[in-house]
Amino acid sequence: xxxxxxxxxxxxxxxxxxxxxxxxxxxxxxxxxxxxxxxxxxxxxxxxxxxxxxxxxxxxxxxxxxxxxxxxxxxxxxxxxxxxxxxxxxxxxxxxxxx
Amino acid sequence: xxxxxxxxxxxxxxxxxxxxxxxxxxxxxxxxxxxxxxxxxxxxxxxxxxxxxxxxxxxxxxxxxxxxxxxxxxxxxxxxxxxxxxxxxxxxxxxxxxxxxxxxxxxxxxxxxxxxxxxxxxxxxxxxxxxxxxxxxxxxxxxxxxxxxxxxxxxxxxxxxxxxxxxxxxxxxxxxxxxxxxxxxxxxxxxxxxxxxxxxxxxxxxxxxxxxxxxxxxxxxxxxxxxxxxxxxxxxxxxxxxxxxxxxxxxxxxxxxxxxxxxxxxxxxxxxxxxxxxxxxxxxxxxxxxxxxxxxxxxxxxxxxxxxxxxxxxxxxxxxxxxxxxxxxxxxxxxxxxxxxxxxxxxxxxxxxxxxxxxxxxxxxxxxxxxxxxxxxxxxxxxxxxxxxxxxxxxxxxxxxxxxxxxxxxxxxxxxxxxxxxxxxxxxxxxxxxxxxxxxxxxxxxxxxxxxxxxxxxxxxxxxxxxxxxxxxxxxxxxxxxxxxxxxxxxxxxxxxxxxxxxxxxxxxxxxxxxxxxxxxxxxxxxxxxx
Numbered sequence: 106x107x108x109x110x111x112x113x114x115x116x117x118x119x120x121x122x123x124x125x126x127x128x129x130x131x132x133x134x135x136x137x138x139x140x141x142x143x144x145x146x147x148x149x150x151x152x153x154x155x156x157x158x159x160x161x162x163x164x165x166x167x168x169x170x171x172x173x174x175x176x177x178x179x180x181x182x183x184x185x186x187x188x189x190x191x192x193x194x195x196x197x198x199x200x201x202x203x204x
Numbered sequence: 205x206x207x208x209x210x211x212x213x214x215x216x217x218x219x220x221x222x223x224x225x226x227x228x229x230x231x232x233x234x235x236x237x238x239x240x241x242x243x244x245x246x247x248x249x250x251x252x253x254x255x256x257x258x259x260x261x262x263x264x265x266x267x268x269x270x271x272x273x274x275x276x277x278x279x280x281x282x283x284x285x286x287x288x289x290x291x292x293x294x295x296x297x298x299x300x301x302x303x304x305x306x307x308x309x310x311x312x313x314x315x316x317x318x319x320x321x322x323x324x325x326x327x328x329x330x331x332x333x334x335x336x337x338x339x340x341x342x343x344x345x346x347x348x349x350x351x352x353x354x355x356x357x358x359x360x361x362x363x364x365x366x367x368x369x370x371x372x373x374x375x376x377x378x379x380x381x382x383x384x385x386x387x388x389x390x391x392x393x394x395x396x397x398x399x400x401x402x403x404x405x406x407x408x409x410x411x412x413x414x415x416x417x418x419x420x421x422x423x424x425x426x427x428x429x430x431x432x433x434x435x436x437x438x439x440x441x442x443x444x445x446x447x448x449x450x451x452x453x454x455x456x457x458x459x460x461x462x463x464x465x466x467x468x469x470x471x472x473x474x475x476x477x478x479x480x481x482x483x484x485x486x487x488x489x490x491x492x493x494x495x496x497x498x499x500x501x502x503x504x505x506x507x508x509x510x511x512x513x514x515x516x517x518x519x520x521x522x523x524x525x526x527x528x529x530x531x532x533x534x535x536x537x538x539x540x541x542x543x544x545x546x547x548x549x550x551x552x553x554x555x556x557x558x559x560x561x562x563x564x565x566x567x568x569x570x571x572x573x574x575x576x577x578x579x580x581x582x583x584x585x586x587x588x589x590x591x592x593x594x595x596x597x598x599x600x601x602x603x604x605x606x607x608x609x610x611x612x613x614x615x616x617x618x619x620x621x622x623x624x625x626x627x628x629x630x631x632x633x634x635x636x637x638x639x640x641x642x643x644x645x646x647x648x649x650x651x652x653x654x655x656x657x658x659x660x661x662x663x664x665x666x667x668x669x670x671x672x673x674x675x676x677x678x679x680x681x682x683x684x685x686x687x688x689x690x691x692x693x694x695x696x697x698x699x700x701x702x703x704x705x706x707x708x709x710x711x712x713x714x715x716x717x718x719x720x721x722x723x724x725x726x727x728x729x730x731x732x733x734x735x
Contacts, residue, residue: 140309149685151449155479167245167453170446 112161112182119156120145135179140172150175157181163188222368222393223400224261224297226434231258234437237411240287242442243461245453252287254437257294260351264295267350271340273325275300276373280324282306282315284445285421288336290430291351292328293375293421297393300368301325304376304388305421310684314386318378322388322576370394376576377424379524380626380687382617384633388576389524398552398569399527400431406531406550407492407516409465411437414489416458417467418448423623424524425496428467438465448472451480459485465492469623470500471655473508483511496520496528497623498655499543499611506540521546521611522553522566524625525585525595529553529566530609545608546601554592555609557601563615564601565594617708619648621656624686628658631679631687635660638678640669643698645706646689649715659715660689663698691718 117133139145145153153175158164163185169175174184230239235255242250252260273279279296281303283289289305296303304322306315308329319327319341330336335349374393381387403409409432419425433440441461447453454476458466473495476482493508493515500508500519509517517534532547549555553568565587572595574582587594600612617628628646635644643663651657660679664670670678672692679688693714699707 145685150446151451151475154450165450167444167447167450167456168247170450170453171444172446 112185113178115160116153116157116178116181119153119160133178135182136177138176139178140176157185161185161189163192221370221397222297222372223374223396223431223434224294224368226431227254227258227261227294227298230254230434230437234411237437238439239433240290240440240442241414241461242287243444243457245444245447245457245460250287256353257287257291260291260353261294261298264291264351265298268295268299268301268326271326273299273301275368277301277325278304278322278376280304280306280319280322280327281421282308282327282329283336283421284308284330285419285426285442286330287442288328288330288349288351289421290440292336293430294434295351297368297374300372302373302376302390304378305426306378307420307422307684311681313682314684318386318388321385322376322378368393370397373573377422377524380618380624380630382627382629384630384637386630387578387581390573390576391527392573395527395570395572396427396431399427399550400435402550402552403428403528404432404436407465407494407518409436409438413438413464414441414462415439415465415467416441416443416461416463418443418454418472419468419497419623423497424527425467425469425623427527428494432465451475451478455480455482455485458482458490459487462489463487464489465494466490467494467496469497470495470504471498471622473500474504477504477507477511483507487512487515490515493517494520496522498620502538502540502543504540505534505544506538509534509536509538519544519547521609522570523595523597523599525572526553526566526568526597527570529555529568529570532608543610545604546611547608554594556589556594557603557609558587558596561615562600562602562612564597564599564609565589566597567592567594571595619656619658621648621658621686624684626658626687631658631660631683631689634679634682634687635662635675635692637682638670638675640665641675643706645698645708645711647708647712647715649712651690657690657715658687659691659693659711659718661693661695661698661711661714663695691715693718 113135120133140150154165154170169184175181231254236253238251239254239257240252279301281289281292283292293303304324306318324341327339327341328336329339337346337348339346370393372393373390374396376388376390378386378388415429415432415438417425417429429440432438441463443457447457490512493512519532519534520528521531522529528550530547530549532545534544552570553566556565557563558565571593585595587596598614598616598618600615601609602612603609619626619628628648631646632644635641641662642665644660646658646660648656648658662675675692676688699710701707
């Protein structure tokens with residue numbers, strides 16, 4: 106299980122290195138709006154989601170990919186922790202809806 | 205046959221033929237058929253019938269008129285592509301107004317400048333998918349969305365609204381301007397109608413179709429789905445905005461929503477082919493895949509062809525100023541070894557080539573009226589040949605022996621990124637507006653992953669005047685994110701030619717030596733950088 110700090114700092118690092126704007130990580134705090142604040146556009150968001158899936162071995166379903174659940178580090182952290190916790194006993198539907 | 209149906213009343217007499225009339229007629233003919241479906245993807249779909257769509261749009265139009273909106277006033281829609289946004293489109297048109305779609309993710313400064321430029325009377329906006337509100341730009345007053353889910357305006361009513369003329373303007377699409385200010389492309393009902401009717405006929409669009417187009421309303425591709433819906437009674441299936449971020453969800457959407465016609469920029473299809481593994485599944489409903497907005501690499505076109513073997517695939521070509529003017533069906537056995545042509549003229553289009561420069565000139569019914577509020581740019585954009593008006597596309601073409609046009613490149617410094625049109629000059633103007641920046645030059649280089657990468661070279665007032673982060677943040681305050689340079693490189697001196705002009709060839713060479721594979725690579729590694 107990843108610690109909260111690790112999730113946030115990994116995302117911070119990812120955004121600093123990969124997102125178009127290249128904003129230095131110290132300028133992003135836990136509540137900085139990433140999408141609604143114009144830091145990440147749609148392609149940047151796709152990259153972020155792909156990164157989260159790979160890094161934390163989780164899989165998103167469509168309803169989770171929204172501005173309301175992924176706009177801040179706080180929200181991302183919350184969502185990832187929820188997904189990791191849900192995986193622990195038995196991945197319920199695994200999120201894979203494409204079969 | 206579709207066309208004759210849509211322009212003749214039952215008595216056979218020609219009716220007024222505007223985009224809003226189409227909705228009125230279809231809502232009368234098939235009131236309970238689904239006009240818009242907001243796909244829930246695992247959640248419940250939201251369905252709006254033609255009757256509901258018309259009633260809501262009409263009730264909004266009445267509200268507009270009651271609040272003083274005059275014919276050809278501008279109503280700005282700063283909205284994602286939702287049911288309410290489409291209600292707003294038709295509400296504006298029914299009121300005889302011009303709708304101005306503006307991407308809600310544009311920087312605030314750019315949105316404000318655009319609203320001022322088009323002198324929008326009203327602005328419809330929403331926060332994060334909440335119900336929209338209407339702002340009166342004169343009084344700064346804000347009112348909540350005035351439309352009830354089942355509005356009371358009946359289809360037969362609306363006598364109070366002035367009938368629009370087909371020559372009236374229907375919308376303004378703002379696109380990148382080389383001098384640093386977005387240009388508004390003014391399009392009439394007739395211009396939009398030319399493309400919609402042609403595409404309906406050519407691709408046999410009918411009430412059985414479910415059309416999906418992930419482009420925002422501010423993109424000319426969005427005239428295909430919403431106006432074919434109104435014209436043919438087809439269903440416009442809206443993709444949840446967030447799914448455009450995830451190719452695999454787009455692929456899922458394509459299957460689950462039973463989409464029959466798809467229209468998007470090639471970049472989105474490329475993502476669906478690669479990350480979305482489009483070829484892995486079957487799409488029994490899908491019969492048409494259209495793409496436009498940028499060059500689709502041959503190998504990806506052939507992958508698409510193989511992934512959806514039953515569907516007709518076609519490349520549509522045309523700048524915002526003309527909408528689609530040429531098109532080419534992807535041949536069955538296309539192997540991608542040769543670039544796909546932009547094809548032959550659509551029936552409503554007149555196309556010719558300036559023999560001196562190879563520039564494609566495009567005329568015909570779909571041509572824009574002009575640039576909003578820019579008479580000089582408008583004059584420069586057109587050329588008259590044999591009494592006919594043609595738009596100078598700036599695209600260099602050649603003609604193959606079979607009559608197909610081939611796109612060779614640009615005559616100016618416009619580039620396309622993910623289908624978005626970018627004037628490099630606009631990026632330079634944005635950078636140069638920073639007081640710490642003395643000179644800026646932007647170039648585009650090919651990038652394996654992103655298609656193209658934009659590199660901006662900047663000469664600063666002094667070495668500690670501005671940091672890379674500040675320079676990027678400065679861009680992001682005025683430019684949409686797709687225009688923010690991937691890399692900014694500080695130079696002590698700009699390379700200049702003998703006449704003192706910036707040597708873009710030299711800068712392009714420099715840009716190609718940079719490590720921009722990540723799109724955002726580590727600047728400090730590059731020898732060309734002075735920090």
